Structure formats: structure tokens, C-alpha cells
């Protein structure tokens with residue numbers, strides 16, 4: 603990336619409505635040579651720039667081998683994301699990225715992997731799940747725990763069913779409020795840990811979702827004997843520059859855009875849940 607502030611043009615090649623307020627934009631660079639040379643790691647994000655409206659950080663959810671497409675799953679919550687929701691196939695926008703540090707895939711090789719996510723916090727973990735499942739032999743047992751507030755909030759239901767059928771893979775779902783067709787348990791995502799057999803010394807944990815949920819999960823994992831250095835989490839903060847210059851995403855001495863969004867737990871432990879950070 604030559605100038606980190608200069609967006610490159612991409613085109614929407616497909617738009618998928620995932621739920622009433624969540625959609626996936628499948629993008630391709632309008633310059634084929636840029637598309638061919640674009641590389642990213644699971645857990646990294648792009649700044650999506652809608653001309654004349656604004657720019658937002660959004661995780662990349664496609665697998666790095668899906669070179670023909672670049673997927674971003676977006677929840678329409680405010681000004682820019684609601685405008686992105688109106689885009690149709692053929693629309694053009696800018697992207698800057700890939701940005702930030704992704705998941706610790708080198709450390710996870712040969713280890714069991716536990717992925718715990720809450721709400722749309724799933725987006726940063728989807729690319730790492732796809733990465734592991736495509737390279738199944740390189741990793742140990744894979745456990746995916748997903749919690750949502752309401753069972754209707756779960757997107758990618760079919761995908762969870764498909765993931766659960768993969769070798770050496772366990773998928774457990776929880777919702778605080780459930781409907782009759784719910785296929786998981788009722789309760790918080792942390793309750794799912796009761797049904798998981800963790801080999802504490804060889805499990806790498808990857809967490810994303812609301813901070814209170816991550817804090818509660820970490821407390822439980824530490825009590826279960828998981829060493830703090832084996833816990834990684836993806837953080838979210840309001841962002842502007844995305845490259846460590848403006849300070850908008852700062853937590854203590856760290857910039858979430860540049861030093862994260864994926865952090866090793868001991869690095870952020872003193873800052874988690876502290877008012878003002």
C-alpha cells in the first residue's frame with residue numbers, strides 16, 4: 603500500500619441480505635492487477651469509503667483463498683453503514699487496507715482452537731474459521747461457541763450447521779431469548795463452556811464480541827486453567843485514519859487500528875473494562 607490514506611476503487615459484484623439489518627457486500631477491485639496482488643490475514647479489516655458519505659472500518663470475512671471475491675458483512679447501525687446498505691450490484695466505493703493485525707495463526711498451528719463470539723462479533727472470526735476449516739490438518743480440535751441476544755439475531759445459520767459437520771469440530775450456540783425453532787441452548791455464551799472439554803495447555807482462544815462478554819469469558823477461561831498468553835481478542839473502537847495517526851481508536855498506549863484489532867490478552871488486560879478506555 604503506497605499511500606495509506608488513498609482509497610482504491612472496488613465494485614460491488616454481489617449483495618447478500620443476511621438478516622433484516624445485516625448484509626454482505628462482495629467486492630472486487632476495478633483494476634484487476636490490484637485484485638490479483640491484494641493479500642490479507644484473517645482478522646484484518648478494511649476502511650470502506652462511500653464517496654461523499656464517509657468511511658467505516660469493516661472486517662474481511664472471506665477466506666484468503668477466495669481470491670475472486672472480498673466479502674464484508676455489515677450491520678446497518680448509523681450514517682455510513684445505512685448508506686452502504688443501499689448499494690446495489692455495480693456500485694463503486696473506495697477501500698483502504700488491509701489494516702491492523704490479524705489472528706495468531708502461526709501460534710495456533712498444531713494447537714486446539716477455541717473461538718468464542720457474541721452477536722455480530724462473529725464477523726472478525728468468520729475468516730479465521732474458514733481459514734482453519736480449509737487447512738484442517740494444520741490445527742487440532744476446533745470449538746466454535748456463538749452467543750446472540752435473541753435467537754433471530756443469528757445470521758449464517760446454514761453455515762453453522764455445515765461447520766458442525768466438519769471433522770474434529772464442535773459448534774455450540776446460545777441465545778438469551780429463544781424462539782421455538784432455536785437449535786442451540788438458552789443462556790449466555792459462557793454457559794456453553796460447561797459442555798466443552800478444554801486441553802488447557804494446548805488451546806489457543808480467539809474471542810470477539812461486546813467487551814463485557816469477552817471479560818466474562820476470559821474470567822471463566824482463566825479459572826479453567828487457560829494461560830493468559832493463549833487468549834487473543836479482537837477489539838472495536840471508533841476509527842478515523844485507520845493507520846495509527848489520529849488517536850481516535852486509542853486505548854492507553856495502544857492504537858486499536860495499528861496494534862490490533864487482535865490483541866494478546868496480557869497486552870490489553872489492564873485496560874479492559876476500565877471507564878474511559
Ligand SMILES: Cc1cc2nc3c(=O)[nH]c(=O)nc-3n(C[C@H](O)[C@H](O)[C@H](O)COP(=O)(O)OP(=O)(O)OC[C@H]3O[C@@H](n4cnc5c(N)ncnc54)[C@H](O)[C@@H]3O)c2cc1C
Pocket residue numbers: 647656658659660661662674675676677678679680681682683684722725726837838839840841863
Ligand atoms: C476493527 C473493526 C472492525 C469492524 N468490523 C465490522 C464488521 O465486520 N461489520 C460491522 O457491521 N461492523 C464492524 N465494525 C463496526 C463498524 O465500524 C461501525 O458499526 C461503524 O463504524 C458505524 O458507523 P456509522 O456511520 O454507520 O454509524 P454512526 O452514525 O457513526 O454510529 C451509529 C452507532 O454505532 C456506534 N458506533 C460507531 N462506531 C462504532 C464502532 N467502531 N464500534 C462500535 N460502535 C460504533 C455509535 O456509537 C452509534 O451508537 C468494526 C469496527 C472496527 C473498529
Ligand code: FES
Pocket residue numbers: 840841842843844845846847848849850851852857858859860
Ligand atoms: S484510527 Fe486513527 S489512530 Fe487509530
